[in-house]
Every structure is written in structure tokens, then in C-alpha cells.
Amino acid sequence: MIKKLSHYIGEYKRITILTPILMVLEVLFEVFIPYLMGHIIDDGIKVGDMGYVVRTGLLMMLMALLSLLFGASGAILACKASAGFEKNLRRGLMDKVQKFSFANIDRFSTASLVTRMTTDVSNVQMAFQMMIRICFRAPIMLTSALVMAMVTNRKLSLLFVFVIVLLGTALTLIVTRAFPKFRYVFEKYDGVNAGVQENLTGIRVVKAYVREEHETKKFHKASDFLYRCFVSAEKIVALNGPVMNLAIYACMTGIFWFGANIIVKSGGTDMQVGQLSTFMVYTMNILMNLMMISMIFVMMTMAKTSGERIVEVLDENVDLTECENPIEEVKNGEIVFDHVDFSYSNNRDNLNLEDVTVTIPSGSVVGVIGGTGSGKSSFVQLIPRLYDVTDGSVRVGGVDVREYGLRTLRDKVSMVLQKNVLFYGTIAENLRWGNENATEEQMRAACESAQIMDLINSLPDGFNSHVEQGGTNFSGGQKQRLCIARALLKEPKVLILDDSTSAVDTKTDAAIRRAFREYIPDVTKIIIAQRISSVSDADMIIVLDEGRINGIGTHEQLLENNAIYREVYESQMRGADFDE
């Protein structure tokens, strides 16, 4: 994982290496200061040598300044390196996701992809920054403070060794005990929040059934359990403070007693009073940095999960690859399915399409009808090669779709997806997704065909009207028509509408189909619909059932000889929709 991630340090490699070096330099200068301090007291002040005091004082100042310089530049570089690493990593993820095939996208949920690219990336960034700064600084500070303490007085420094071992063990115990508990607590926490979310979405049901008290009771129970989990986890962490204080106080007491002993017993030769002060500073240096190391440990463990989740995306195998010498021209809109088997899971025992064979002449209008799960969407998604067939082949313009350049194929096979999405920006910007150089003339024509020009004309800003993220400021039917216009602008050879007029009223739906016949007669048009009326005038209607072709023919033919088609037709005639 580390190897994979470190690849993204990229151009920040130099400063990533430089930072720890600067941190080490900072520490080395800093750690001398308390040592000199002791000497100022013992060799300067005590004997009244003010010259020595000033000289050593200036030396200390110089060291403090150098340490400041290295520390500050280390901090700045660390932030630059980590921000750069974060940038590269985020870019790498985005780039990878752009290369994803539909099958890859299916494997990760949208929410989880977003979390990986946002929260997880910042977790890893924070850990990285910690790593190049504190990870080196803390242990080196600890050791050099310990060494300096030994130089000052070997006997007294034994005290530190003793306390370090004890405190280290205690901190390790605390961290290792608390960590799994916290993991559990956060799971529970998510659960409680999910409960709130559920009540927010279902508040009408709660109120209609007068279940406020029932829900409150349920929530109290969960909340109480969460409280107890939190307390039991936090109680362990709460030991950090007293344990740390215990260590500090133990050192102080030890320094008082043993220090006094050493000074007096040696008659002030082995150690002097000023060095008591030196030791007190080293106490803090050592213990604080030990604490720091335990914190890093926690942070790294947390970042590890994030790191793994990121690597999962980076390592995902993109299963749709372009062929070596792609064909870059689509001759016409003829489509041939030749004994096609298809499975989303690439599992022959669980086929979503089975032995589908059909030839669709260029320029024809084709309707596709079938219940949920009959394979309608799977059928059309194979044409722009959003998925690869499991067996058999799909040909467009006489060429297997796998032999085209992906861009060429998808530019010529325009598809309006079931789940329509508009993007933040203006209407014109959204339409130009279809053709970035589209003139206003062209956009107008496409919008006329999609029966959305009236709406655009009615907006004060026309094509420059604002579109919210996800297009939420437009109704379902308006969004669908805008998406159709966007697809038309590509000037495709094949146009696929996957249930794309479900929110459009019957009249407008018919007008759109009329416009298709009139303005793009040469384009092959494939229309998936729930409503029979949307496909009844097609040249050819394909009835799918459980992944197989159940019947092919015109409206009249199918009424005559296809049971499923007839059943759907009759039920729809019985239950006309009263909504506009």
C-alpha cells in the first residue's frame, strides 16, 4: 500500500526527503539549549562570571534561532509536500475513475467513491504530513534528549530509561485497548445517525400512524447504548492524562531525591544545581515526545484504513480496453446482434441476456418493450460498448464494436440514460457536452426537436439560464427533454433513448418522435419505453422477456401473435393515466 501511495509524491519527492532532514537539524540544535542552560547557571552565574553568561547566552540564542529557522522551514516544506501529495493522489483517483468502465462503476457505489476521493484522501494527507514531520522529529527528539541527559549525568538519566519503559507500556496498552472499542463505537454511531435519517425521510409515516413515542423510545434505547459504548471507550483514553502526569511527577520526585544525592555526595563535581534545571527540561522533552509517538500510532492506524480504500480504487482493473489499431469511422447506423450472451457478473450461469440475435437496418425506428429485469437496458448498453458481451458479438455499421476507438463509437452512438443528469452551469454549457462548438443555431434546432425550446424561450436568460447541481431546478420531464437535446447535438448515427420520456406527457412524447422522423431520418433510433403508445408507430418492436427475445414485429403483428405485448397493451388501455 505504502509503495503504491508513495508513487503519488511525484515532483514533491525532493522536499519530502528534505523535510525530515530539517526536522532532525531543528531537534539537534534545540536539544543543546537546556544543556547550555545548566552550564550558564553552574559555570557562569554561580561563580559570578557574567562574561561567560553573556557568551553562552548568545550561543544559546544562535541555536534557538537556527532551530527556529530549520523548524519553520521544515514545517512549511512539510505542508507543501503533503498538499502536493494530496493533490497528486486526488488527481490520480479522478483520472482512474474517468477510465472506469460501467462495470467498474457498478462495483463501487457513488457514495463510497466520493468518500474515498474526499475524506479518505484528506486522512491520508494528514497522516503523510505527520509522518514526514513528527514521525522523525519525535523519536529523534526523544533519543537525543536521552543522550544529552546521559551526557549531563549518566546515573540520573537511568531514571528516564525506567520511566520511558513504564510510560511506553502504559500508552501502548491504552492505545491497543481503546482502538478496537472506538471502531465499534463509530459503527454504532453511524447506526444511530441512520436511525435519525430514517425518521427524517419517513416523518409522514411516523406522524400518520402516531408513532412519535414509539420512535422516541427506540431512539432512546439506541442512544443509551451508544452512550455506554462511548463511556467505556473514552474511560480508557481518559487514563492518558493521569498516566502522563504520574510519569512527569515521578521524574520530578526522582530528580529531586537522586539529584540532591548525587550533587551532595560528589561534593558538586558529578553534577551541579543548574543541571537540575537541564534535567527538568529533558523530562518534558522525553515524555511529551513519547506521547506524540503514541498519537502517531493511532493516526497511522486510522489512515491505514483510508489508504487501503484508496488503493482499492487505484488497483481496480479497468476491464474495457481499446484494441490496438482502432477503426475511427462509423459507416452507418446498422446494428447487428449476433448470438449475444451477456452477464453483468461475467458469469455464464447468470446471464442477463441470452442468445440475442437481431438485425436493425440503418435509419429505422425500433421500440423495445419488456418488464423490469427483462434486459432492455442491458440490450442497448452493449451498442455503445458500455459493457462487453460475454459471448457472441455486436456490430455497428458492419464492424464489431470492440474494433472501434471508444471515443469514435460513443460519439456516433448517442445514448440518453435512464438516470438523467445535468451538471452545474448553464443550459448552453450542458448542451455543449454534445458538441463543444455547437452554435446557437444548432442548439436551437436540437431543442426544437426535443420540444424544450418553448421552456428555454420562456426563461429570462434563455440558453444562459443557470442549472443547479444535478439539474434540480428543472422538473423531471424538462430534464429528460434537455438530455435528449444534448444527445441530439452529437449528430449521432444511432440514437438510444432508455426510458427517457417517462416523465414527458403523451402529447409531447409523440411530438418528439415526429421530429425525429422529420429531422434525423437517417439516424437509427432505439426507444425503450413502458408506454405502448411510445413505440406503437415504430418500424420494428422487440419484446424482451427474462433476457431473451420473445417477439419481433410491428405493433399490429405483435398484437396478433405476442401474448406479452398484448397483455401490456390491454392493461394500459384499461388504466389510462390521469396526470398531465
Add this chain to the structure above:
Amino acid sequence: MSDNRAKKSKAPLKTLGRTLGFVIKNYPVHCVVVLICIIVSAMVTARGTMFTKELINDYIQPMLDGDLSSDVGFRELGHRILLIALMYAAGVFATFLLNRLMVYVTQGTLKIIRDTLFEHMEKLPISYFDRNERGDIMSIYTNDTDTLRQLISQSVPNMISNISTVITVLTSMIILSPLLTLTALVVVAVATAITRMLAGKSAKYFRKRQKNIGEVNAFIEETVEGQRVVKVFTHEDKIMEAFDEKNERLYDSTRLANGLANVVMPIMGNLGYLNYVVVAIVGGYLAVAGVGGFSIASLVPFLQFTRQFNMPISQFSQQLNSIIMALAGAERIFALLDAPIEEDEGYVTLVNARESEDGTLTECEERTGVWAWKHPHSADGTVTYTRLRGDIVFEHVDFGYVPEKTVLHDISLYARPGEKIAFVGATGAGKTTITNLINRFYDIQNGKIRYDGINIQKIRKSDLRRSLGVVLQDTHLFTGTVADNIRYGKLDATDEEVHAAAKLAGADYFISHLPNGYDTEITGDGANLSQGQRQLIAIARAAVADPPVLILDEATSSIDTRTEAIVQRGMDSLMEGRTVFVIAHRLSTVKNSSVIMVLSDGRIIERGSHDSLLEDRGVYYTLYTGNKK
């Protein structure tokens, strides 16, 4: 979102007072003990450092100079250090107690806040949920309570602890040498000025970074959300171009914001050492000159204090900032708690009753299957009982979601028990609004709605709603088993009742084919079920409640024709024998209704049976024939 979330509190002191008041009210004893512990712990540390002076002055120096025999000296010193050790033990205990108590205070307060929030939220009127975004309410439970946790468990106690440290250390320093204290303070003042300047600059970049993060995250979300469209339009390169630009901007502000913030640490640390040197030199002069009895013995603890003094000062502005940020979250929590709850002045209640031969009703405890409205009359103290039948009358009802904009005008209609009233009309005509008035999700402005002859304003809301079944277009299921979800309609329903309801709804067949039948767990609002199946469960849920009046909103969403037929059958059998208000989308439903109301712009423009409306050749006729085509 990040923009308005990062806002600072409007009235920080008031909110802080209210937050602390809340904590203190619930944990008065804890708070007092915590405060004592903080002070004790600060004093113990200071006293311990102070001891260095006595150690040198009273023991080490006299022993070195031979004024005190080392035997006597060490014996006495041993006793003193034992006392110090005991004091330290008390200090450790104080820290232990402090930390332990804070766990209870913090988590307890959070629990109380969570519970109060939820309990209050459940009591809020539907209008609150219609007005506020779900995500915004949600983040009160997540983000805002999180910042509050920080505030209670860290920011405030640390602030108090730092203040007490500063006070005790400063006092000790003044005791040791007022003159040297002044010198140290000058350096501290300089250091504080520098950090404040850096913090100010960094805050500017932090805001910028916050904004850039918001932009990048929104872009990521939007792109990933629409990734399939990106692929279909081969827009990958364009996306990368736009992304790189935003990503680069974020990099710049992150680098500067973090860089400035992190530079504070080494600067403060080393300025601390500078302070140290200055104190040492000045202190050295004082000790050599012997001004005011200042000696090396005083200098050693003084140097120690200089360091202890540094830390809280450098943290101060940072902590203040985080407190103010957290208060903005607390403010949002209080705003929800202050939102007015659903009012209910109803006093007519629904009771179980027994009907005698002559038709008089008597109230009883056990379930009889007969329900009656219990109507106490305050004027003469009598109580009348009316049998629950499901007779609903609208008399000249006007309504608007906001007072100045009326959306329903002069609606009058009646539904006799067992009648089916269908509402037909375009989206926005007011069909859903009418159903929202019957169960008093919203209250009418003018006119009257009567239920079995009683003005519904007089009926206790919970009893009114219990007598009404609702099946909404967007079915909502709760985490739990299928049986739990059906039982939601009647919490004490037996297994037989649950199964019978499912059978009535036509849900029994598919439920028994689920992996665990009725005990199958439903997750994520029923994501593991199809939309038709979810609707069938919702119908069964209404069936088990067995209310005399039903409000139905037929689904329009594109479920396939076969499932739709099953759902339709379920709805039909549920409607049997009940007064039904149905927002109709299906011709068959409309045709079978007793009365059809055609709504347009909040008015009933046509009413009558299917046949009579067709004869009238009005709007209904065009709707009907227009669709038939």
C-alpha cells in the same frame, strides 16, 4: 454547504452561557469537582516546581557548604520529598478524577442533547420538515454535536486549565522575583503578537481553503454522480481539465493555510528558549548582584515556570477560535430545540366502547372493535359518546401553506361512511394538500372539517390520526423485519393479524418467498425489495391498523404492468368497506369511485360520478378522452 457551515456564531456569549448552563444543570456536582480538580492539578505542578528553590536553598547548598550534616539533611529531605510525593499523588488522582468525570459529563450531555433533539424533532409539525432540508437537519446530529463534544470535552476545560495554570505560574513567578517576571512578560508579549499575526494570516487562507475544498468536493460528487453520462459523452478529458484547475487552487490554499498554522509551533517553541536565555542573563545579573534576595535557587524554578507559562499563552487564541466555531454549531442545535412543536388543543378522544341493544355507547377498557369519540363538554360537565363511523365533511375550507398565499379555495365536500372520493387534476392542483388537511398535518385557515359531526380541531391529533389510514406514493419502510414494518400499523398486532393483513394486501405470496419470510430484515428503506413489493408492505401496514377512513395516493412511478396489477388488487381490497379519499391516477380507480372531484388551481371545478361527468362534457371529459386518444 461548507460556506454557511463555517459561519461564526452570532451571539457567542449567550450561546456559551446556554451551553454551559445546560451542562451545569445536568451535572452540577461533577462540574464543581472538575473545577476543583483543575485548580488542584495546576497548583500541584506549580508547588512541585517551586520546591526546587527549597531543595537548593535549604538542603543542597547547606549540605555542600557543610552547614548541614548530610545525615540529618537527607533524613529531613526524605521526609519533605515524601510529602511532595504525596502531594503529587493527590495531583495524579485529581487528573484521574478530572478526566474520568469529564467522560461522563461530555458523553452524558451529548446523550441528553441527542435524546432531547430527537424527542423534540418528533413533536415538530410536518411544516418544519417541509421547510428544512433533510441534510441540514441531519448535520445537526452529526457535525454540530461533534463540535459540541469538542467544546465540552476539550476547549472549555483546556481553557479553564490554561487560565488556572497562567494564574498559579504567574503568582509563583512574582513571588520568586517581580522584576524578572516583568522581563519574561515582555518576551511573552512579543511572542503572542507574532502568533496572533500568523494566526490571522492563516485564518484568511483557511477560509479560502475551506471554500476551495467545498468546490473540489462538490465537483467530485457531481462528476461521480454523473459518471455514466461522462462516459456516454466521452467527456473524460474535459472533466480532468476542469478538475486540475480546481485541484491546483486547493493545493495552493492548503499549502499556505497549513504552512502558516504549522510554523507557529516551532516559532513559539524557540521563542520560549529565547525567553529562557533572556531570563537567564537578566536573572544571572540579579543573582550575582543579589538584588532582593534573588539567588540561583530561585532561578532554577523560575526558568521552569517560564516554560510552563509559554504553552497556555500560545494555545490561547487557537482555543478561543475553536470555541467560537463550536458555538455556531451549538446555536443550530438550540435553534432546533427552540422550534415550536405541533400544537394540540384537542380534547375529544377515541375510546373503546360497547354498544348496547338500544344503541347507547359505554366506554370500556378492552378492545371491542367498536370505537367511539368521547366528547366532554366543559360547560355542563357531561360527556357524550359518538360512534366512530368515518363520516367526513368539508365546509367552505380555505387553506394556504403561507397565510398570504391561499392554495385551496372554498372546498366543500362530504363523504358518507364507505364512500370513495377520488381527486383528479394536474400536478399542483391541490390534491395532496386536501389529504394533508384531513389528518391535520396542516391546519385550515377558514371553514370547518367535521369527522362524524365533530370539528376536527376539537379532536386530539393522535386520536384523529389513529382513525385514518394513509398509504403514500413514496413508500417508506423502517429498518427491522418485514413483520415489524407491517406491525407498525398496530404495535400489538398478533402474528395472525399481521399475516391476515398481508394476505389482504396481496403481499403474503412474495413475503413467504423471501429468504426469511416475515422475518426478513429490511435495510436502507427497503433497498432489497422492489418498488411494488414496498408498496404492498405499505398497504398491509395500513390494513393491520384497520382504520375506518383511508387516504391513498396512487403511485405513478414506472413499475411494470404485472406488479402494478397486484398492487392495484391490494389497494382495492383494502378500500373495501372504508371511507376512502384517493388521489387517483388509474382509470379503474376513478371509475369505481362514488364521487369524482376534479381539481384545478385549488378549486373543485367539477364533481359527480364517472358517467355524469362524461355526460357534462367538461374538463373531465377532455381528460378522459384526451388520454384515450
